[in-house]
Amino acid sequence: MIKALQQPSIDWQMKFSKKLIQARDHRLQSFYSKILPSPDTPISEIEFLAVDFETTGLDPKKDGIITIGVVPFTLNRICLSRAKHWTVRPKQKLEEESVVIHGITHNDILGAPDFSEVIDEVLDALSGKIMVVHYRRIEREFLDQALKARINEGIIFPVLDTLQIESDLQNKISGGLWNKLKGKKPGSVRLGKSRTRYGLPVYTPHHALTDAIATAELLQAQIAHHFDPNQPIRDFWL
Template identity: 70%
Template sequence: MKLLKTPTIDWPSKFAQRLLLAQHPALKSFYQQTLPNADTPMDEIEFIALDFETTGLDPKKDDIITIGLVPFTLNRVFINRAKHWTVRPRKQLKEESVVIHGITHNDVLDAPDLSEIIEEVLEAIQGHILVVHYRRIEREFLDRALRTRFDEGIEFPVVDTMQIETAIQAKWAGGFWNRLKGIKPQSVRLGKSRLRYNLPAYTPHHALTDAIATAELLQAQIAYHYDTKQAVRDFWL
């Protein structure tokens, strides 16, 4: 089953180009790492699920406050290798975001700036395809954060479980008769999507918990709707 159009980005070539332009040592190291080939079957890849909690939703006005990641394959989530960081944002914490994720000023007061841990973060994700739920957050926030601190952004391939679920729901609700019956695509929020695969409900808005939840969601999506031997080129963006 194939619900996504094949993206046109050749990520290994993109990384080779970015390596020639990179200035910061951590970014040079990041782009030097070999990515899986576009033809690699999904079940042969070790992914990393990544999630951020932020001060808001606008990367131009907001900043990262926590980072969670966990390596996984289609058969296993490696909890013992999971990582979580709290960082001190350069933007003010907003009351509405504190209510959502529960991270207060006291929690970030003594936390390091992202620049102090970025080498550790990039080392953890380099050479991997990242899996996220709504790629705009992780892509745009990390790119903006690095531009703010180092005058240099970052690009990386992602598999977006929200994008996959959107395509699945569009197919499920598509067709003349479904429209006639008023059937509409269901919510593609992380928690709602997980429920459709009988995955357990986790407390949301914790970066590491949401990373684990995203990893499990991709496992379920592939198991239910795709061939595990399907090439990663059909999924990465």
């Protein structure tokens, strides 16, 4: 078993306590009031929430969220019956390049609500959970910007990033002088490629709920293959 490859020293409970005092919006106050797991809690005892966004582009300051998928899970089980999916109408125009990627068209969002109309539901789903994402910049920065644009307050939260975990693993596996001499390079850390490495099935990408489920399965596989499930959550959250 590999010990966690990063040792983040983030005191998320302290951060949440400070944010609870600073928050003005009652929904953020409720979000920060939910008790997070102790940093010493073994990851085997955590109920995670896999989260994925599809967006109009990659710049959170110019682009917006189109769909959100979330699914609760543990290292042993994925709770599909509690999965949720939202389609929202972005303020930005859908560009052809992004439509080609995620397949969401103007017709799909015509009757969709603005993100402001689902803030309560989304924050309620996220509250008290340790979120798992594949490339944390997307979910963190897009949610932060979406809230700032609508309630003038952003958000912070702990995550486990399966892309970061896989990147660290690949760098470790391909490291060393001998591997360099052989020209060995780290493998791809894209979601699909990472899943293939663990023998996980191929899913059609770029659907928020499907990608959330795929991310949950990937974390389960990463822990099963490389880590001790009794390691504390503080070794993994960012």
